[in-house]
Amino acid sequence: MTFTFTEYSALDYLKIDIASNYGDHNGQDLEKLNFEDRIRWFDQQEAAGNLVDLIESADDPALYFSGLQAYRDTLDGNPTGYAISLDACSSGLQILAILANCEKSARRCGMINTGKREDAYTSLFGDMQNQADFNLSAGRPDLKQAIMTSLYGSVAMPRQLFGEGSDALKLFYYIMETEIPGAWSLNLALKGLWQSWATEHEWVVPDGFEVSMAVEENMINEIQLFGEPVEVFTKQAKGTPKGLSLSPNIVHSIDGMIVREMVRRCYHNPKRIREVENACNIAIKRRERRKSASGHGRKKDKELRALWERYLTSGFLSARVLDLIDEKNVNIVSAHAVMDMIQTLPVDPFPVLAIHDCFRVHPNYGNDLRRQYNRIMRDLCASNILGDIATQITGRRQELKKIGNIADSILNADYALS
Template identity: 40%
Template sequence: MFQQFTGKEYLKIDIAGSFGYDKQDWDDRIGWFDQNEHQLHALVPQAEEPALFYAGVLAWEKAKEGKASGYPISLDATCSGIQILACLAGDRRAAEITNVVDTGHRRDAYVSIYQDMVNELGETAKIDRKQTKLAIMTHFYNSAAIPKQIFGEGQLLGLFHDKVNENAPGANEITNTMLAIWDPTALVNEWVLPDNFHVHIKVMGSVTEAVQFLNEPFDITYNVNMPIKGGRSLGANMVHSIDGMVVREMQRRCHYDPAKIEQLTKLLNAGAAGRNTHRPQDKLVMALLDHYRASGFLSARILELLDLENLGHIPHALVRNLIASLPEKPFEVISVHDCFRCLPNYGNDLRRQYNNLLAEIAESNLLGFIVSQMVGKPIQINKLDPHLAHDIRNTNYALS
């Protein structure tokens, strides 16, 4: 069940998070705040994020006086890269350890895999938690060097890969697939996302030349646009591109134009059926619809473009469903990568929008849509669990 909180409760959660309790359950954070409210100013030097902690305390004091502070709370995605991979693959195990589906508590993917390794090794375990986190993070961005550097090339590395695969089999399979489809002849990797954002990444290889300077030989290494064998950047770039789309969609869906939505609703009720194709915005509507048909993901960008002249191109039920998914009132969002900030009264809406986006990715064929562009032929990829979306929409800690 999706837990909802008041604006004041979100302030409590935020202050506890800035102190260092951001990985605890909601109720534990609120409980910590209530126990320490009398000494918040004295705790500032001990906080993990002292500036944010102090700002939150000042906002709390204003809130108690009934005054607006303008202070935005912060809610972070929990391992956004693995969250996205879990949704793309329909990977329930990865979804559980990254809070994409609810398990009753706030989970930490890095701790889950680390603890599984420790449990296997028993008292002989000599692995560092922070180093293990680095190995997991870089593994899912297709790094082989960092895990080897941390665990060596023997039994410990094998155990690491086993536990990663046990905890996130679908996400791990995508990671391996991105290595397998690398094109050693390509000068560029490119694909289009459902919101018509065009990804264009040059393939860069290192070249070393010997030069003479003051009669001494020096090797100069620099990067050039050239084909390379065994490239490992495709997976990371794909995940980062979807991460960016999620940020853009959060902005569109949370901070929509209410006048535009009201106008669209009136046009839908009137049965508007214009099918203009000549204006630039009409062409973009057609492109977004093509991306939707291929990917199963409809970008909220289309709401900005629809009007009397082109509303006939899209099934009205699609537009109504998209409008119905928006928050009741628009609100501003500040995003820094996968950290989202908004005024405390909108915390519930912020979390619901993020959950809904993850659910829409899980329902879509987004992975097949992107991979098809990478390999140059249609690819349909089945999900391990095609029924994740309902659970995702009710999860508690995807943003926490």
Template identity: 35%
Template sequence: MKEFKGVEYIKIAVANAFGLDKELFEDRIKWVDSKDMQALHGLVDDADEPAIYKAALFALEDAYAGRPSGFMVGLDACSSGVQIMGALMNCKVTCESTGLIDPNRRADIYTDVTDVMNTKLAKLGMHFTAARKGVKEALMTHFYGSKMKPKEIFGEDTQELATFYESLKVVAPGAVVAMQHLMDAWQPYALKHEWVLPDGFHAVCPVLEAEDIRIRVDELDGTSFTHRVDLNQGTETGLSIAANVIHSIDALLVREMSRRCNYDEYVLEACLTGIDAYFEEQGYPMPASSNSREFVSLRWAELLVTGEHAYCDFEDELPELVRLIELTLAHKAFPVVCVHDEFKCHANNMNHLRQHYMTMFQQLADSNLLEDILGQIHGTNYRITPMGSVSHAIGNSNYFLS
């Protein structure tokens, strides 16, 4: 992962707010450097996000003057849902399409699918040209289980719709496979689907069906109205489970980011001391590495220190927990603001934030998290064949956050 100075991250924030977030980091910095401050201020009205652009310019002026600034730089994940599916499936192609692998390319999966789709349609002699905006809306909703939105955009039973789905298999094959596993996890007529995330968060998703009820008010001369209510009743099939599972993993990453950036030093130090004492008591050294495929959460440190769990409960994962704690303690704690898949922090801390994000996705790729969640939903062991091995390649990337 390429690192940048704090002032360079502020320049990246300026360029991002202007609308250059799909350019390489170096090109965004050069764009800012090519203009004096007066010229940059003159472009406020042309910026995609004028308020953030203006705030970033003020922060840049502070940096140039050597004044402390509380400005927080925010970087967005590149298609976070598909990104997560790509890592879980260890799919090299999907990871490349979402910025997780190629260090020299700012990935844009929506443009990639649009280009593949238009190439296929042209070969078929079709005069239809797909627009990125429509492809983006169809893609985002498709990977959360929607069938209606792609039909609205490309038509029902059309060549355009078929080509859209074919293009997804080219650009994000791992996400397509993951989607099928998720959609197949729907439990017919179950009142809810539930699973526990690695940090102990219990996801409970009731199955709700909308029903219209006619209400008559005799006191108003028989006036009536329709009231729509959501009833908790099972259905034979459903679509929401794909979005719910991926959103729950997305939320796990947000919680983990907060733990790893804005940590409690005393808890982590106490956990390291406790782990040393545990293996000394066992009479054998801690293994150099872990063979477990569990996604290790930093919350485990708190659970161990408070006694909610015993060290023997996590013995196979303790080497990985030590690695994560040491990686976290390598920098001072700092505040972060996470808004879904946007991560904000002070510019001087952004290298650490990016490192943690990259590490979490390496963990996803090395873990059996999707198997574990689907096994909980199905109530039986569940196995998924990885499509490759991408953990090492993720460690060399730059544009997982942009």
């Protein structure tokens, strides 16, 4: 599948980053604008000679100033180690949208192009304002908290914000159900995976990361300290008939894996990749069947076999297999599948500094970073990772129905990272 998203030069990425770090200008949040509009704002300020004068009024003066220095160094032909930042647009909503394969939800959070940089919280707030036939006292920051927490299973924040049984609360849930239907339905479905009275819920994501979510209850015990009674709080494993923490933890476990995959794929080892390619080519030429060899019982063979089993059940192949494959164990995997993944890696590897859903890279690699993010999200969308996790949690085979087929559209998203 060919990428057709808009690409930018390293200088453009510096301009975008500088505008984003400046933040609010005349009541307009520059970070929420299209890339072209941020570049235009920078060019206008540069032409007017205002860039240095704006340092003190920037939302993040240090990063704004650092970006300016990197821009000047680049113009002067001097190397710079400055890293631009590109953030996921509502990462939790993005994950729910792609797992549900919901086009409407995906458009709200930049996973499918709409022609602009989306801001789900602002647009959903606007929908509430447009449909409310009463005074809506809540603002966008409040609604953002209500949306974020409700997508992770919480009912407390919306109730606290709008009031129990209020018309505003009813409208809030109506907007969530109708404007991000797939993401919202999936959020509700994840609650249903809770295992009554279980003291823990466990699953393994496709890169082998093991998740163990203990179900605990706070216990209060009284002890004597210097002759005085003191209350000591401890946690004790204790199952409950229902719970809300499973939904956010499933999403967070996938979110964490996305970050790890971004780092693995972007900063791959070219020498290691060549070794894997050689091993795969040998296997392909010999036409050896995957089951005809299984390594030699080494630790790396067992790890590779476990990762491959996760791929077979989830449909998502982690780049972690590239650390383990050699000529002795290559027949554990499908050489063709591994080679296909290698073809999606950036030609020139580059380091990534990730802070949750914010990725910092050298401006030379902005396009490659966005391309990798879109590829990972596309592959997750096409996978059965959610059914695999649900099966592991419940101990029963789970087939979760998707409501659309948006995987390939994700590859061309301009503002999945912005």
